[in-house]
Amino acid sequence: MNRKPIFAANWKMNKGASETEDFVKSFLSKLQGQDFPCEIVIAPPFVSLPKLADLLHTATAVQNAHAIQIAAQNCSQFDAGAYTGEISVLMLREFFVHYVILGHSERRAIYGETDAVINAKIKKAREANLKPIFCIGETLAEREGGKLESVLRTQVTEGLKDISEKDLADIVIAYEPVWAIGTGVTATSQQAQDAHAFVRSLVAELYGQDAASRIRIQYGGSVKPNNAAELMACPDIDGALIGGAALEPQSFLEIIRNGSSQSEE
Secondary structure, X not given: OOOOOEEEEXXXXXXXXXXXXXXXXXXXXXXXXXXXXXXXXXXXXXXXXXXXXXXXXXXXXXXXXXXXXXXXXOOOOOXXXXXXXXXXHHHHHOOOXXXXXXXXXXXXXXXXXXXXHHHHHHHHHHXXXXXXXXXXXXXXXHHHOOOHHHHHHHHHHHHOOOOOHHHHOOOEEEEOOHHHOOOOOOOOHHHHHHHHHHHHHHXXXXXXXXXXXXXXXXXXXXOOHHHHHHHHOOOOOOEEEEOHHHOXXXXXXXXXXXXXXXXXX
């Protein structure tokens, strides 16, 4: 099945409003005149969402500016109330956010988010018609201990608990081996493909083969311009969730260009 690749920049805690403006202006100038068969997503910090939304809105005359989707890096599982420091899905909608990254390994490890919390956030995101980028992945100790499949099975099963097939159609899964995030170490293309194929098989168990064939599964973990093409050539990899290499406009563009070239072959 022909799945449209999705390349998402996760800026993490980088780039305030002024840096966001510098990046977007440079990126759009480089993007002009080019047409890639993929979806482009940028996830800045919360404080930079208004600036990103404004820049993309005023840059609609630039070719492909309208094709760049805005993502948030997190959301609350609650609608409103005494939750200091949290951001609701309705607040995100005000800034034309379409995607939200949920279940990232940093949220799991640093902030203690459980599969149940992530599941609640996915449900809340879908209530607001936001599209979750649902992150999963194993640590090095879990992989070396032979627990790769059990860890992914638990994360997928519990994260998607009670999610309808209709809502699944608007969810992107991002497989990110924790040991490859920000380390410079990338899973080999075969390791990545094997994990993606296994995740797709889990979706097939839960929702059937048709749903599994349609869902997009990104790879994340030290994706760079020089390894994007090899990774995206794998049959079950449908794009990338990119951290450090997406902080520089030219690097992000080259990843998109090199990775998109595989979908045209």
